[in-house]
Amino acid sequence: MILNETNSPKTPKKLSELKLPSELKTLSIPQCKELCREIRRLLIKVVSKNGGHLSSNLGTVELSLAIHRVFESPADKIIWDVGHQSYTHKILTGRLNKFSSLRKENGISGFPKPSESVHDGFISGHSSNSISAACGIARGMKLRGDNHHTVVVIGDGAFTGGLAYEGLNNAGKSNDNIIVILNHNDMSISKNVGALAKYLSTIRSKPEYLNTKKTVEKILDSVPSVGAPIKKAIVTSKSALKGALYHSTMFEDFGFVYLGPVDGHNLLETERALATAKSLNKPVFVHVNTVKGKGYYPAEQNPGAFHGVSSFELFAKNPEVISDDSFSAVFGKELTKLAKFDKKICASTAAMKYGTGLQYFAKQFPQRFFDVGIAEQHAVTFSSGLSSAGMLPVFAVYSSFLQRAYDQILHDSSIDNKHIVLAVDRAGFVGEDGETHQGLFDVSFLTTIPNVTIFSPSCYEELSHCLVTALYDTDGIVAIRYPKGNDTSSFDKSDINADFVYTGKNNSTLVITYGRIYENAVKAINITNYCDLLKLTKIYPFENDVIDIVEQYDNIIFFEEGMQSGGIAEHLISSLKHFPKNYKIVAVNGYVKQASVSRQLEIYGFSVEKMIDTIIGVTDEKA
């Protein structure tokens, strides 16, 4: 049924008429093609409105269909790596009606989420974890006597992360039912980088590269009388030649059967490869070529620009990924300015050149700019290496992804007290990307590591000031954390410094805060008018001045846009010699679900109104 085009009906089917995903298997190829068109229209419509990942999803429409026509989800487990390319999969697995709520508060997630659907095999907001998860799921199923398959879809970008190799190394030897589908579009978020990308592209562009055996035989066949015996000699020999002819790709070296490359927009070809993979009952690697942005001309032409986007005008040609008016851009431009005068400054990104604002630096100083792939561990250790060689390295990274380099910060940088600067972007709430992407842990995990100083600027001017302080007036590891988006602050900026701002008016209650929410704290303080305010810019470690100020107060309220456990408020209270009478921490506990940043600020108590409520509550209590 699946692979036979001739016996299929020609009547077009609509998504809404089908029982999904099971009835996909009953469709003809022409019906599937029609369905792909419908899905693409839906993707463009919803993403243009809600924001999200467009190009990668346009590239995986046929692949998603093929997977669901060949496999039986949820009995077969499907895992999408990084997962932002799983929209079609979501549409095909019971979430068509909710699809317009994509990335909205209480809506469906922009990433696979097992708690949202049994069809989402594993959580996947961070890259490169899929093969390792599949190893566990496949072995678990086998141990329970379940012979279904675990299917991974992983992009070539995710292959730049080391965890993918740890997974390959273990999957290849397992003999379990693991199918790894390489979704190869030559892109992660920026243009893909590294030696592997080049290697994969060779395979992609020259499929005959793999057919060495056939090529040799063809050449030998062309020499009738002598070729045949040589051919026989080669095939029967125990020599290395035979091994080399049968061992064509790195993935076979890792113990996989390799199939491909196939055209991922050709349904029939893709389904044939997947059906073969399924039939082998062992680790199989299927190489699928796709075009990012397929079917939407502006995205095909400029897929990077459409990678992760806010809502955009459907027919606009180049929706910007980051605005010039953003903390990221201010950081990027400031660093570029400083690097003109200081040749020691180097900058790295883990596949987020545009997202972190480093495109300015990259253009001006290509020799000192490094896009290392989705390899945060490498970026930190590499930066420590640069520091060893006398350079001044800056690694710009989203807070949520810096988590991946905890040991490298500790072992490779901190023990030897290397001077490296971490530009921690997207710190705090990040909005619609949800639980997996919140930048709420960096303060907690960085403060567990010795020799770390953390700055948390509240406006562009402070960011620039902190960057200079971090580079030239601070030792060891220096993190500067700043939020996603732009600076809308209106607080008094006459005293820009990298330490703290204190407004002491002899009240008995002190409000302490830092970062973006200082703006709201100023407003709340001004409205209530009976609290003093301490705003930290250098948030850790604490200067004696800060401790002295805090110890003057009977009542302390701490607003912290970050995790409570291990956050600055906890560190501060346990640094005091004299405890306040009342102490209230407003910070984050548990995981923060998708919603707009302003809603998240409100939900967790950081809107002006909520701050006022807290202040009144605490001061009432003491009265």
Next chain:
Amino acid sequence: MILNETNSPKTPKKLSELKLPSELKTLSIPQCKELCREIRRLLIKVVSKNGGHLSSNLGTVELSLAIHRVFESPADKIIWDVGHQSYTHKILTGRLNKFSSLRKENGISGFPKPSESVHDGFISGHSSNSISAACGIARGMKLRGDNHHTVVVIGDGAFTGGLAYEGLNNAGKSNDNIIVILNHNDMSISKNVGALAKYLSTIRSKPEYLNTKKTVEKILDSVPSVGAPIKKAIVTSKSALKGALYHSTMFEDFGFVYLGPVDGHNLLETERALATAKSLNKPVFVHVNTVKGKGYYPAEQNPGAFHGVSSFELFAKNPEVISDDSFSAVFGKELTKLAKFDKKICASTAAMKYGTGLQYFAKQFPQRFFDVGIAEQHAVTFSSGLSSAGMLPVFAVYSSFLQRAYDQILHDSSIDNKHIVLAVDRAGFVGEDGETHQGLFDVSFLTTIPNVTIFSPSCYEELSHCLVTALYDTDGIVAIRYPKGNDTSSFDKSDINADFVYTGKNNSTLVITYGRIYENAVKAINITNYCDLLKLTKIYPFENDVIDIVEQYDNIIFFEEGMQSGGIAEHLISSLKHFPKNYKIVAVNGYVKQASVSRQLEIYGFSVEKMIDTIIGVTDEKA
């Protein structure tokens, strides 16, 4: 001079007669061989007395010599991955006289340590970071106009860690002067595992595997009249065949020039390969075969047993890596017992089967046992996958190495609240391995992650009890942390439970502690006789009972064998509604240098005497 054996003097030279490392270059091969014998005698003598890594160092004697004869340290940077195989390097670079102080308090480190010597290119107590560090150092040097080389020595074991691939992927494309020497002995700590190990062994055992080009040509040459034109056709063709013939190893796919494999105990052969590598001025991969334990019969026969050892009888055949009387063995046996009755229990290790006591489990349940290589990230994500498939996974890992999986615990396990058990071995001070191996951070970083429960048993009986509680009575991620070595406790064990032990006698001072040092706290309390004692077994999160007890006291003293920043004491103080009048935390700040565990306990205030001093100090203060 280096490569010419004929013009060399035959007089043997002693290490003590040479200016090292520079005069190594003046020696003849026979002189070098004599030196190797002297070095091996010294290694066996010192390691048998001080403990340390014997087998790996016996395997790298000639390689170390060859490196220092071909390169110019410290102008050329030499980085040893993991670094426990760098003893000969240390002897050859100015540390001969101090070598008998190896791993002792104030002595030289068992790992490369840039703060100890300019010849140690990068810190390396944790595996797989070398290539990334080399990328940074090599590029830093190039940017400064320095054309010296950065030389990495990395074992095949370290190649199972994903960071090594992130490094390869970036090094291969760099065109910088990076030489990666694979020290291939088919072992990491346990017998090496995974698909890659098999691949490397194929190359190791069949060097002709690589000479495909030569093999083809030889076959063709054997057919005189016809072979030549075919050969020409192949060589001049643009076909895939040519590519395949020149692309023989994975490392070439990553952009390296590949040299080898060479016999790492043949000085001349090894030096020739290194000299060629040096001359190419681009990324080169040199494959060197060595024999772990070379030159000491018991270690050659049983290299695993001599990997990391305490001092041992020189002629004993099989010094045990872990004693049956250890927390590790008790854990391993208890888990094996439970797994007989529960087929869902699975166990993983990251190349530490013996060190973690999992050899018992591995033997009985090979289908449910997984040695994933030095791949802690994979182990955690894999465990979460197993949990997804309904299994009950336990990952046994040294505290210091668990740091490498911070993001996997958070993203792959915690967000979806997977039930996995982390058996955190070597928690607390670890003694002679020094700064890079201390198990002092796990509590701080694990408590930043939601859905984590931590137990810290103080004796074998509590460990067994906590393991059952973790598996069957606790949700989410459960860590059980226990120290290196054996249980010497004598405290009252009539109330074994997984919560807490409280001895309340209406004193105004409460001492709080957990883990191994509870034993000393009991003694200190009994001697001083005016404090109450609260011992936590479930150390996080806190039950209300615990908070209620603590809030009764005016004076609190917290003894914590772990980092102060983000530790249990800090969390506890900031969980109180009513603060004590006095609060004293005795915990660890900064990095702990090598010494015996008992000395480390004393230095940081956890010996009975030091605890008494603290108690008297605090109670005097309040009086």
